[in-house]
Amino acid sequence: MKKIEAIIRPSKLKSVQQGLKDVEIPCMTVIPASGTGLQKSYTKIYRGTKDSLTLQNRIMIICVVSDENLEKCVDTILNYGSDGQVGDGKIFIYNVEDAIRMSSKVRGNKAIH
Amino acid sequence: MEIFLDNAIDHVYAINTVWVALCAALIFFMEAGFALLEAGFIRSKNAMSIIAKVIIDIIFGGLAFFIVGFGIAYGSSNGWFAFDLGISKSDLGLDLTVSNNLFWFIQLGFAIAAISIVSGALAERMKLWSYTILVILFCAFLYPVVANWVWNPNGWLALRGFNDFAGSAAVHAMGGFAALAAAIVLGPRLGKYNSNGEANTIPGHNLPLAAIGGFILWFGWFGFNPGSTLGAVGNWELIGSVVINTFLASAAGGMSTMIYTYFNYGKIDITMVINGILAGLVAITAGCNVVGPVSAIIIGLFAGVLVDVAVIFIDRIKIDDPVGAIAVHGINGLFGTIAVGLFASDGGLFFGGGTSQLITQIIGVLSIAIFSFIFTFIIMTILKKTVGVRISREEEIAGIDSVSFGISSYSTYD
Numbered sequence: 001m002k003k004i005e006a007i008i009r010p011s012k013l014k015s016v017q018q019g020l021k022d023v024e025i026p027c028m029t030v031i032p033a034s035g036t037g038l039q040k041s042y043t044k045i046y047r048g049t050k051d052s053l054t055l056q057n058r059i060m061i062i063c064v065v066s067d068e069n070l071e072k073c074v075d076t077i078l079n080y081g082s083d084g085q086v087g088d089g090k091i092f093i094y095n096v097e098d099a100i101r102m103s104s105k106v107r108g109n110k111a112i113h
Numbered sequence: 114m115e116i117f118l119d120n121a122i123d124h125v126y127a128i129n130t131v132w133v134a135l136c137a138a139l140i141f142f143m144e145a146g147f148a149l150l151e152a153g154f155i156r157s158k159n160a161m162s163i164i165a166k167v168i169i170d171i172i173f174g175g176l177a178f179f180i181v182g183f184g185i186a187y188g189s190s191n192g193w194f195a196f197d198l199g200i201s202k203s204d205l206g207l208d209l210t211v212s213n214n215l216f217w218f219i220q221l222g223f224a225i226a227a228i229s230i231v232s233g234a235l236a237e238r239m240k241l242w243s244y245t246i247l248v249i250l251f252c253a254f255l256y257p258v259v260a261n262w263v264w265n266p267n268g269w270l271a272l273r274g275f276n277d278f279a280g281s282a283a284v285h286a287m288g289g290f291a292a293l294a295a296a297i298v299l300g301p302r303l304g305k306y307n308s309n310g311e312a313n314t315i316p317g318h319n320l321p322l323a324a325i326g327g328f329i330l331w332f333g334w335f336g337f338n339p340g341s342t343l344g345a346v347g348n349w350e351l352i353g354s355v356v357i358n359t360f361l362a363s364a365a366g367g368m369s370t371m372i373y374t375y376f377n378y379g380k381i382d383i384t385m386v387i388n389g390i391l392a393g394l395v396a397i398t399a400g401c402n403v404v405g406p407v408s409a410i411i412i413g414l415f416a417g418v419l420v421d422v423a424v425i426f427i428d429r430i431k432i433d434d435p436v437g438a439i440a441v442h443g444i445n446g447l448f449g450t451i452a453v454g455l456f457a458s459d460g461g462l463f464f465g466g467g468t469s470q471l472i473t474q475i476i477g478v479l480s481i482a483i484f485s486f487i488f489t490f491i492i493m494t495i496l497k498k499t500v501g502v503r504i505s506r507e508e509e510i511a512g513i514d515s516v517s518f519g520i521s522s523y524s525t526y527d
Contacts, residue, residue, distance in 0.1 A: 044314065045378045047385060047437065048425040051314040 001096040007089040008081040019080040029062040039087035129210040129344035136340025140222030146329030147229040153323025158512025160522040166232040174252035185257035190267040206266040230288030233436035275477040279341035281399030281449035282478040289443020290482040291489040298493035301433030327387035358401040358409035365413025366393020392420035396449030408456035450478035
């Protein structure tokens with residue numbers, strides 16, 4: 001079991017969600033995030049004062065998938081979530097000990113997709 | 114009913130009462146505008162504290178204005194001051210065609226508007242009870258003294274022919290310069306200035322909220338200026354031109370700010386455009402009864418640029434004014450009052466009226482600004498030396514809402 005954290009552009013959320021649904025990995029948690037990577041920061045002006053330490057708005061998608069679904073899920077996120085530009089985001093992958101579906105108390109791969 | 118129909122003067126009183134009550138309610142609603150504008154322009158951790166401040170303006174300021182303030186403003190004046198208490202039953206000498214009580218209510222709107230200007234400049238860092246003392250003293254003494262000078266029939270400025278129709282000087286310059294003095298004594302918010310003197314941005318947490326506050330103030334201004342006619346009977350032409358001038362100046366103010374910020378920064382700064390609209394409104398408030406529509410547009414255009422320059426200047430001299438109250442109300446109150454001497458169709462310098470009105474306007478508004486600045490400075494300094502004006506560093510970092518109110522504005526998940 002793997003946990004995928006994908007930080008993507010907010011404008012890509014719809015197409016990534018649709019893409020994951022199409023490959024039958026529909027479960028996700030979405031968190032509004034802000035941060036900065038290698039892209040150039042832009043300068044904000046608020047009431048005449050400049051601010052160059054700005055953060056970009058991004059979306060973090062969290063999916064927990066079985067080992068065999070991992071590559072399919074990552075490929076889909078890359079496919080639908082990337083423009084090939086600096087600032088597209090990052091994907092992190094972690095091992096997961098266990099998962100429990102709370103309604104039926106089912107554990108392991110059966111609790112996830 | 115027939116009894117009343119026989120008596121023409123009753124009609125006049127009835128119609129004027131409806132008119133003044135309507136405008137007074139509009140002015141009172143401007144407090145909602147102040148509260149939302151200021152809440153939107155500050156950080157979410159202090160949003161409830163500014164709501165509390167505006168409520169204090171109304172409840173403590175309103176009672177102070179009832180018990181002492183109104184008597185000082187509209188009692189029998191020696192030119193500078195009156196010593197009455199409460200609301201007099203006798204004729205105030207203003208040719209009122211509404212009851213003294215209703216007149217008190219519309220004047221209350223002006224008094225609490227003036228102190229609400231101050232609340233914005235002191236946002237995010239002032240002790241609530243110290244602020245309450247300032248509110249009481251301001252609404253009981255400071256504002257009423259200035260209202261006495263300008264609007265009491267025996268006030269020294271009224272007798273000189275000073276034209277401040279709805280209070281560019283008596284309300285806005287008064288509030289704006291009090292805000293300036295208070296913000297100087299209070300000092301900037303933590304993190305506003307770096308040790309090398311550079312200013313940081315502390316962006317407002319909810320700009321649509323600030324915008325709706327601006328819209329409510331804009332709406333309320335159509336009670337503020339036209340309501341200062343204090344009666345509709347026989348005043349319809351005047352009310353019409355006041356309404357038109359009020360609108361034109363506000364639109365021109367917003368327009369010039371929009372164009373100015375676009376060419377200066379390459380982007381339109383809507384927070385400044387809101388201030389520009391308000392600056393146009395403040396600037397036309399003194400002269401909306403005596404200038405023509407073209408003059409109103411020129412006054413508005415100038416006010417819209419003046420507010421941008423003033424916001425940046427005030428920021429640069431290290432006076433922290435989170436909402437731009439000093440620039441909008443103080444600087445443009447000053448400008449708007451002086452503009453009467455330049456643009457008045459009858460008596461203005463640009464219309465061949467010579468300099469006498471202009472000089473009266475300058476003397477009047479400077480007296481008010483200096484009076485307001487000095488006495489607010491003294492009150493704030495005494496408060497600072499005794500009970501303290503500044504919240505603790507810990508409270509400022511954690512946010513006033515959680516420390517002093519035990520609540521946050523946006524708290525629940527459910």
